[in-house]
Every structure is written in structure tokens, then in C-alpha cells.
Amino acid sequence: xxxxxxxxxxxxxxxxxxxxxxxxxxxxxxxxxxxxxxxxxxxxxxxxxxxxxxxxxxxxxxxxxxxxxxxxxxxxxxxxxxxxxxxxxxxxxxxxxxxxxxxxxxxxxxxxxxxxxxxxxxxxxxxxxxxxxxxxxxxxxxxxxxxxxxxxxxxxxxxxxxxxxxxxxxxxxxxxxxxxxxxxxxxxxxxxxxxxxxxxxxxxxxxxxxxxxxxxxxxxxxxxxxxxxxxxxxxxxxxxxxxxxxxxxxxxxxxxxxxxxxxxxxxxxxxxxxxxxxxxxxxxxxxxxxxxxxxxxxxxxxxxxxxxxxxxx
Amino acid sequence: xxxxxxxxxxxxxxxxxxxxxxxxxxxxxxxxxxxxxxxxxxxxxxxxxxxxxxxxxxxxxxxxxxxxxxxxxxxxxxxxxxxxxxxxxxxxxxxxxxxxxxxxxxxxxxxxxxxxxxxxxxxxxxxxxxxxxxxxxxxxxxxxxxxxxxxxxxxxxxxxxxxxxxxxxxxxxxxxxxxxxxxxxxxxxxxxxxxxxxxxxxxxxxxxxxxxxxxxxxxxxxxxxxxxxxxxxxxxxxxxxxxxxxxxxxxxxxxxxxxxxxxxxxxxxxxxxxxxxxxxxxxxxxxxxxxxxxxxxxxxxxxxxxxxxxxxxxxxxxxxxxxxxxxxxx
Numbered sequence: 129x130x131x132x133x134x135x136x137x138x139x140x141x142x143x144x145x146x147x148x149x150x151x152x153x154x155x156x157x158x159x160x161x162x163x164x165x166x167x168x169x170x171x172x173x174x175x176x177x178x179x180x181x182x183x184x185x186x187x188x189x190x191x192x193x194x195x196x197x198x199x200x201x202x203x204x205x206x207x208x209x210x211x212x213x214x215x216x217x218x219x220x221x222x223x224x225x226x227x228x229x230x231x232x233x234x235x236x237x238x239x240x241x242x243x244x245x246x247x248x249x250x251x252x253x254x255x256x257x258x259x260x261x262x263x264x265x266x267x268x269x270x271x272x273x274x275x276x277x278x279x280x281x282x283x284x285x286x287x288x289x290x291x292x293x294x295x296x297x298x299x300x301x302x303x304x305x306x307x308x309x310x311x312x313x314x315x316x317x318x319x320x321x322x323x324x325x326x327x328x329x330x331x332x333x334x335x336x337x338x339x340x341x342x343x344x345x346x347x348x349x350x351x352x353x354x355x356x357x358x359x360x361x362x363x364x365x366x367x368x369x370x371x372x373x374x375x376x377x378x379x380x381x382x383x384x385x386x387x388x389x390x391x392x393x394x395x396x397x398x399x400x401x402x403x404x405x406x407x408x409x410x411x412x413x414x415x416x417x418x419x420x421x422x423x424x425x426x427x428x429x430x431x432x433x434x435x436x437x438x439x440x441x
Numbered sequence: 442x443x444x445x446x447x448x449x450x451x452x453x454x455x456x457x458x459x460x461x462x463x464x465x466x467x468x469x470x471x472x473x474x475x476x477x478x479x480x481x482x483x484x485x486x487x488x489x490x491x492x493x494x495x496x497x498x499x500x501x502x503x504x505x506x507x508x509x510x511x512x513x514x515x516x517x518x519x520x521x522x523x524x525x526x527x528x529x530x531x532x533x534x535x536x537x538x539x540x541x542x543x544x545x546x547x548x549x550x551x552x553x554x555x556x557x558x559x560x561x562x563x564x565x566x567x568x569x570x571x572x573x574x575x576x577x578x579x580x581x582x583x584x585x586x587x588x589x590x591x592x593x594x595x596x597x598x599x600x601x602x603x604x605x606x607x608x609x610x611x612x613x614x615x616x617x618x619x620x621x622x623x624x625x626x627x628x629x630x631x632x633x634x635x636x637x638x639x640x641x642x643x644x645x646x647x648x649x650x651x652x653x654x655x656x657x658x659x660x661x662x663x664x665x666x667x668x669x670x671x672x673x674x675x676x677x678x679x680x681x682x683x684x685x686x687x688x689x690x691x692x693x694x695x696x697x698x699x700x701x702x703x704x705x706x707x708x709x710x711x712x713x714x715x716x717x718x719x720x721x722x723x724x725x726x727x728x729x730x731x732x733x734x735x736x737x738x739x740x741x742x743x744x745x746x747x748x749x750x751x752x753x754x755x756x757x758x759x760x761x762x763x764x765x766x767x768x769x770x771x
Contacts, residue, residue: 322540329499330554330605331527344544 163426170422176415180408184229194222194379202393205400212400214391223384224404230380232412234292234299234365239358241300243307247350250308254315255338265312271305280364284373292365295374299361307353314349318342348424355420359413366409381405446513447645448475448498448530448613453507455490455497467493469669470507475613475645480636482656482677483649484692485666491649492535494666495617498647499532512612528558530613531606536622537598541590547574547601548586554608573604577634596627600634607638613645614638621650632659653696657681665689668734675759685761687739691716733764741765
């Protein structure tokens with residue numbers, strides 16, 4: 129190919145591809161997806177996560193009643209009972225599938241709620257400044273020094289409810305403070321950067337400065353906070369359930385562990401009862417952590433590279 | 442002459458509240474006028490209040506006193522006034538590595554002010570962005586527009602920052618040390634670009650710097666600032682070639698001499714270190730005092746200096762705030 133040919137080939141790419149304000153959401157989505165799939169951690173994490181989410185949504189409709197007494201007591205894995213049975217003779221595989229939705233629900237709802245609170249209090253306080261900031265910072269510091277798990281145990285054993293909602297609320301409202309502090313610090317440092325001042329000089333409105341100029345720089349932190357909060361919530365719920373606190377009527381992996389422990393599965397060597405739920409908790413945690421690392425590669429603006437458009441032949 | 446002034450600043454004062462002690466007066470009763478198609482240079486050492494003036498004029502700081510007239514009309518701090526003001530007065534920041542948001546593309550930085558000030562519609566914004574990039578010599582504009590700031594060099598970034606400032610088609614451009622963070626090799630390019638844009642668009646420009654040579658070259662008038670006050674002002678050649686105020690004389694002599702010998706350099710270094718110690722001590726005081734603020738470093742200090750010096754005209758259009766030139770004081 130001659131040099132003349134190369135320069136003319138570059139023309140269409142440079143002239144037509146300028147999209148300053150969202151022109152071409154589809155194009156952007158394709159670029160983002162391509163970038164996503166380049167990270168192998170991201171791919172593995174996402175595959176695992178999507179698998180668990182699918183199980184949570186579809187699973188309960190495919191398996192039988194997990195609470196029905198269908199088999200012999202404490203039978204090991206077999207062709208009929210893939211993961212064996214419990215002491216009263218329930219199908220453990222059914223229970224494992226049915227627990228997925230409850231466990232993920234606690235994780236994602238508590239994580240989302242805690243993230244929301246930390247974003248509002250951290251970024252809001254940091255940006256507004258003055259007395260509002262002082263008060264909010266004081267409030268988060270107070271929440272921060274309250275020992276989390278003991279408080280959760282006390283509150284959770286006090287609140288009697290037959291749903292997971294109280295557990296979700298308690299986990300969310302005891303875990304946001306640390307991340308609120310992180311976000312406040314970030315916001316304080318970003319608030320007076322020249323590019324925020326430049327946005328003000330350009331005439332941007334305050335809410336737009338917060339959401340468009342400041343928030344994207346903190347997106348990596350917020351998303352990673354959210355994911356870690358989800359892991360934390362799942363682990364905390366499992367801990368509480370294992371201790372027999374909170375709602376035990378809804379099936380979760382933690383509740384399965386609790387029942388297994390009570391029925392002496394650990395001492396009698398019925399590994400098929402306690403290993404699968406424990407493994408599932410670990411796998412979901414791993415999946416989320418992998419997604420987190422992968423997202424960091426994508427969201428961190430400094431790791432972002434402009435790829436010249438491919439020359440079509 | 443003042444009839445066609447683009448920006449008229451009268452008795453601007455900016456004070457900062459300190460955690461302890463009295464208020465710090467960073468800008469003390471400064472008046473200046475910017476004319477279309479002309480550059481006014483503001484020179485002074487670090488901490489003299491140059492950037493504070495720019496920020497106050499960019500409506501990023503609330504001045505404690507004084508008024509700003511835009512095109513002859515007073516401009517208040519009301520929201521609608523500030524919006525209108527920003528359409529006409531724009532700012533180029535010192536550090537191009539900090540003034541562009543790392544999370545957004547070049548196109549975003551230019552499209553926002555274009556849309557905000559109705560200089561473009563959603564339909565033609567892409568063309569307007571390209572036109573802006575071309576006007577600051579960033580080519581090919583299509584490729585540059587899609588890049589993120591960290592993919593650009595310092596000079597390219599500053600061109601983007603200049604393009605952003607030009608987006609609302611302002612009449613006044615405030616450039617806060619626009620080249621101090623750039624490589625020496627590209628400083629002149631950026632300054633020439635600003636100069637061309639000034640002539641093309643008939644901009645009234647305030648060029649803040651501590652580089653006397655470029656101040657003289659690119660501006661028609663120079664104001665010398667010392668600790669919040671304008672101590673000398675006049676046509677640029679006059680101020681640089683025959684400085685009146687002792688502080689301006691000191692500044693002019695502080696410029697590096699390429700031909701100096703080792704011993705001369707050592708002597709100059711000693712003088713500089715002595716001056717720095719005095720300057721640090723002064724900064725710690727940071728009080729609003731009466732009299733000439735330069736008198737402790739001044740080789741010509743005399744008893745009158747304890748009271749506020751007058752602005753004395755030493756040549757037509759050239760004045761210095763110093764007792765030395767006051768006829769009655771001698």
C-alpha cells in the first residue's frame with residue numbers, strides 16, 4: 129500500500145467519529161463491552177456472578193420444595209440426592225439452589241443502601257462544606273466507632289421479623305460510615321481542583337458539577353465500595369444466621385450452615401451438608417472481588433487508553 | 442479612553458479570614474482597566490496576590506470590596522449577572538494538568554461551554570468543537586476531540602484549556618500564568634497563540650506572570666504587584682527599561698544573566714537567600730499595616746515610608762507608589 133492510500137484511508141475515521149455529547153450510545157456500549165472482555169479477571173468474575181444470579185432467579189422454579197422431607201436422614205450424595213440429605217431428610221441440593229436468591233438479595237440490597245448513604249453523606253457533606261459537613265462528618269465518625277458486629281447482633285436479636293428486611297437495614301446502616309469518610313476525603317480534594325473551578329467558570333450548575341465533574345472521578349471508588357459492601361453484607365448475614373440471629377425462616381446459605389451446625393453435621397462428618405453452602409459463599413465473594421479488580425482497570429481514567437480506529441481493508 | 446473599556450475594575454479588595462489572627466488582605470485596593478485588543482501584564486513574585494485577582498475577577502472568590510464594570514455596566518454577584526459575566530469573561534488556568542477533568546474527553550470540555558452559552562446547538566456542536574480545536578492549532582481536530590486529557594502533552598492540554606475559554610466567545614480573557622507549567626520550548630508557541638487570538642478576536646487580555654521578558658514582549662502595559670498592592674504601572678517598555686519603584690528595580694535585576702561568572706552567581710544566590718528570609722518573615726506577619734509594605738527590603742527606605750506612599754507619575758502614563766518621587770517629601 130502506498131503512503132497516499134494510507135492517508136486517504138485515515139480520513140473517514142477522523143472526520144465521522146467525533147461524538148462530543150453522547151451521540152451514539154450504541155457505539156459507546158460496544159466499546160465498553162469490548163474493553164470489559166479484555167480483562168480475564170472481569171470475564172471469570174462476571175461468568176460466576178451471572179451464573180449465581182441466574183440460579184437465584186430461575187433455580188427455585190426448577191427444583192422441588194426444599195423443605196419437604198423426601199429421603200433418608202443424613203444420606204450422602206447419590207444419583208437421587210445430588211448433595212445428600214439433611215438430618216430430617218430434606219434435599220440439600222434443593223436447599224442450596226433455593227438459598228441463592230435470599231443470600232444475594234441481602235448482599236445487593238444492603239450493599240446498595242449502604243453505598244447510597246455513604247455517597248449522599250460523604251460527597252454531599254464534602255462538597256457543601258461548612259457546618260453541614262462538620263455535622264455529617266461527626267455523625268459518620270460516631271457510627272464508625274460503634275463496634276459493628278456486636279451492635280448488629282444486639283439489634284438483630286431484638287427485632288423479631290419473619291423477613292430478611294430488618295437484617296438488610298441493620299447491615300446497611302452500620303456499614304456505610306467508613307466509605308462515607310473515604311468519599312468525603314476524595315470530594316474535599318477534588319472540590320477545589322482547577323477543573324472543578326473551570327467548570328464553574330464555564331457556567332455549570334452545582335448539581336451538574338457534582339454529578340458530571342466530580343462523581344466520575346469517584347466512580348471507581350464508589351463501585352468498588354459497593355462491591356465490597358455486598359461481600360461484607362453476605363458474610364455478615366451468614367455470620368448472623370450461623371449464630372442463629374435474625375430471620376431463620378427464609379433459606380439462605382448462612383441459615384443452612386446454622387441448621388447443619390445445630391444438627392451436628394460438622395462433628396458427624398456430613399461434609400455434603402456444610403461444604404456446599406460455605407463454598408457458594410466463598411465463590412460469590414471471589415466473583416465479586418474479581419469483578420471489582422476488572423472494573424478498576426476500566427474505570428480508572430489513568431488506565432484508559434485511546435485506541436486509534438482500525439483501518440478497514 | 443475609558444468609554445470603550447471591556448473590563449473596568451475599581452478598588453478591588455480581597456480579604457481572607459485566617460484561623461487565628463487578623464484578616465489577610467491579599468489584594469488591596471487594586472484598580473485596573475482592560476481594553477479590547479490589548480494585553481495588560483500583571484507581574485509580581487509568588488504570593489503577591491496575582492492569582493487572587495484573577496480568581497476574584499473570574500467570580501470564583503467573593504471580593505470584600507470594590508466593583509467590576511463589564512462593558513461600562515456594573516456587574517453584581519447575583520446568579521443571573523454572574524452567568525452573563527462568565528459569558529464575557531473567561532479564564533485560562535495555570536496548570537493544564539489540573540484544569541482538565543481526567544474523566545472526560547476533550548470534546549466534552551469544549552462542548553459544555555458551547556452549549557451552556559448557546560454558542561452551539563446539539564446538532565452542530567461537533568462542528569463547533571472541531572472549529573475551536575482548529576483555532577488553537579490542534580489537528581486533526583476529530584482525533585484530538587476523542588482523546589482524554591492524559592493522552593495529550595502539556596502544550597496540547599493548554600491549547601485545549603484556551604479553546605475552552607474561547608468557547609463562549611468572551612471579550613475578556615484572564616490568563617493566570619498560562620505558560621509557567623509548560624516546557625520552556627513550547628512557552629513561546631502558546632504565548633504567540635494567545636497573542637494571535639487576542640488580535641483576531643479583539644480580546645481584552647490580562648496576562649499574569651512573573652516573567653518580565655514575556656510581559657514586556659506581549660503586553661502594552663505592565664502593572665507590578667507587591668503584597669496585594671500595585672506599586673508601579675505604565676507602558677511595558679518604560680516599566681522594564683526604566684523601572685521607578687525600588688521593587689521593580691529589584692525584580693528586573695533578579696532576571697538571570699546567562700553571561701555571569703561563578704562568583705557573581707554565588708553573590709546573587711546569597712542576596713536571593715537573604716531576600717527570601719525577609720520575605721518569609723513578612724508573610725508570617727501577614728497583617729494589614731499602614732505605610733509602604735516594601736520598606737523593610739527597600740534600599741532607599743526613609744522615615745516617611747511608615748505612612749502610605751502616594752501614586753506619583755514619573756513619566757506620562759507611568760506611575761509608582763513610592764515616596765522617592767514625591768516632590769514635597771524630599
